[in-house]
Amino acid sequence: MPDIEYTDWKHAVGSTLAYFYTVFLGWTTRIYWFKSEEGERLEKEGKGVIYAVWHNQQLFLLYPYKGQKIAPLISQSSDGEYIARCLPKFGMLAVRGSSSRGGARALIHLMHAARDGYSPMLTPDGPRGPIYKVQSGILFLAKKTGLPIIPVGTALSHKIKVGSWDKMRVPLPFGKTALTYGKTVRVKDDADMERAAKELEEQLNWATDQSEMFVNKKHFDNTKA
Numbered sequence: 001m002p003d004i005e006y007t008d009w010k011h012a013v014g015s016t017l018a019y020f021y022t023v024f025l026g027w028t029t030r031i032y033w034f035k036s037e038e039g040e041r042l043e044k045e046g047k048g049v050i051y052a053v054w055h056n057q058q059l060f061l062l063y064p065y066k067g068q069k070i071a072p073l074i075s076q077s078s079d080g081e082y083i084a085r086c087l088p089k090f091g092m093l094a095v096r097g098s099s100s101r102g103g104a105r106a107l108i109h110l111m112h113a114a115r116d117g118y119s120p121m122l123t124p125d126g127p128r129g130p131i132y133k134v135q136s137g138i139l140f141l142a143k144k145t146g147l148p149i150i151p152v153g154t155a156l157s158h159k160i161k162v163g164s165w166d167k168m169r170v171p172l173p174f175g176k177t178a179l180t181y182g183k184t185v186r187v188k189d190d191a192d193m194e195r196a197a198k199e200l201e202e203q204l205n206w207a208t209d210q211s212e213m214f215v216n217k218k219h220f221d222n223t224k225a
Contacts, residue, residue, distance in 0.1 A: 015085035026063030055126035151182035153207025182207035
């Protein structure tokens, strides 16, 4: 019992600090959106989509999407608990699970969330990699729900790269961030899943490259989305 109480206390304090830091980041970071025409139209229609973002880009997504009906998939790890407790403060719904723990149950919960009007958000190369390789879970979800996938590539001008498997990017204040939408990916009932995975990888990498070029003041071309 003491261990459980300590863990709850640690997560309660840690998630509160993470929330205030995220809000502080939002106040001090200039946010630039580069949405595809289709992605923007789908959001305005409010019919629901699936957001895909690489695992190492997820830490500065809560503030830009605050107040929207989004259901991120969060791992069942202790670290995931911090994020899960932050999500309701931003108006989001936390769905716990991953490809390695509780994957099937998590997909069912994501499908239910989609029926309730939430847009699932997943990291298709998480939780353990390999980095920048799309796993089958997000494609299966898109196939079952019929929702289109919007690839979101982000970049930060001020950050720290952690020495984890995914080279996680920890955002720092007083910088700028770019969020770029790649071409929407749809997974039909008869879709070639390997081809769909490759298409999503290409769009995520392209969107990420565009965001990186923008924040680093290099040539920027957002005409392919």
